[in-house]
Amino acid sequence: MLLLDRKTPKSILILEALLRRLDSNDRDFSYFQDYLTRLKFGHEGEHRVDREWFEMPYLNEHFLFFNYEIENELGFSHQIDTLLLTKHFLLILEVKNIAGRIDYDEQKHQLIRTRPTGTEDTLTNPFDQLHRHEELFHRILSKWKFSLPIEKAVVMANPATIIGNVPKSPPIFHASGLRSFIKKCLVRHESQLTTGQLDKLAKQLLSRAVSRNFDLNISVDRIRKGVLCEKCNYAVAMTYGRGIWTCPKCGFESRDALLRALDDYRLLISERITNREFREFFNVDSGDAAQKILTRLNLVAVGNNRGRYYIIPDNLLSR
Numbered sequence: 239m240l241l242l243d244r245k246t247p248k249s250i251l252i253l254e255a256l257l258r259r260l261d262s263n264d265r266d267f268s269y270f271q272d273y274l275t276r277l278k279f280g281h282e283g284e285h286r287v288d289r290e291w292f293e294m295p296y297l298n299e300h301f302l303f304f305n306y307e308i309e310n311e312l313g314f315s316h317q318i319d320t321l322l323l324t325k326h327f328l329l330i331l332e333v334k335n336i337a338g339r340i341d342y343d344e345q346k347h348q349l350i351r352t353r354p355t356g357t358e359d360t361l362t363n364p365f366d367q368l369h370r371h372e373e374l375f376h377r378i379l380s381k382w383k384f385s386l387p388i389e390k391a392v393v394m395a396n397p398a399t400i401i402g403n404v405p406k407s408p409p410i411f412h413a414s415g416l417r418s419f420i421k422k423c424l425v426r427h428e429s430q431l432t433t434g435q436l437d438k439l440a441k442q443l444l445s446r447a448v449s450r451n452f453d454l455n456i457s458v459d460r461i462r463k464g465v466l467c468e469k470c471n472y473a474v475a476m477t478y479g480r481g482i483w484t485c486p487k488c489g490f491e492s493r494d495a496l497l498r499a500l501d502d503y504r505l506l507i508s509e510r511i512t513n514r515e516f517r518e519f520f521n522v523d524s525g526d527a528a529q530k531i532l533t534r535l536n537l538v539a540v541g542n543n544r545g546r547y548y549i550i551p552d553n554l555l556s557r
Contacts, residue, residue: 257271287333294417302320302322318332326428332392335396337398341404368391392411467488
């Protein structure tokens with residue numbers, strides 16, 4: 239049973255919004271562009287591995303947590319790509335989508351990637367990450383009085399990745415080997431939990447899940463204002479009149495272009511917006527016109543008169 243779905247990470251949504259509104263000549267534009275590319279590449283790899291779970295009928299009763307995040311006793315985050323809970327064991331998976339060859343220097347705790355071009359670079363060490371996660375779950379299970387073995391592994395989502403010199407433990411293998419690995423784990427461990435205990439543990443783990451804020455720490459002054467024209471690749475601000483947004487460059491007209499812009503505002507600035515803030519950011523001259531637009535959107539209003547603000551929902555684009 240899937241308890242936590244793998245949704246598009248908020249970090250990706252925020253970076254997409256930022257790149258729509260950051261001037262292409264901004265000093266950090268290329269950095270954020272590369273950052274987004276890396277995040278999307280990793281997310282695609284996780285989805286590729288997720289498909290393997292649908293061909294494991296022998297798992298029987300189990301719970302899957304995708305993009306599971308939990309805080310330890312000191313408030314530090316543990317981000318886990320995939321967490322599998324069964325009656326036999328708890329599995330922590332670190333998913334990597336890497337092009338090229340990887341080798342690991344155990345003495346230096348360094349993961350080295352050699353690209354097809356021959357150039358080398360270092361990547362985040364997944365083995366130390368797994369050990370850190372394992373120690374946390376040992377403490378959690380002990381505190382909650384559950385006796386359950388913990389398994390861990392690194393899964394390579396890119397079938398072209400060459401796995402070179404790596405440690406035997408924790409195991410590292412391609413996504414195609416996940417089913418075989420799970421079978422071996424089921425054979426290695428006898429059932430430890432009853433159905434009731436399994437359900438209870440799953441609920442407790444779900445209750446501990448958190449969602450970390452993703453802060454780019456970028457000045458609002460660097461974010462371009464307005465409802466931007468998608469036909470012009472968000473390079474031109476549209477004008478508003480009689481309920482329609484119009485691009486002064488290409489002539490594109492839309493009643494719904496505001497929705498994307500308002501969602502950008504939610505992601506980059508705040509989920510709250512006042513009438514004055516709406517007028518200033520979206521270049522609407524009239525307070526009455528702004529009021530009509532906000533009312534037409536059916537946003538939840540909080541407060542009265544000058545203290546009133548509106549809540550921008552995270553499902554605005556799917557309404």
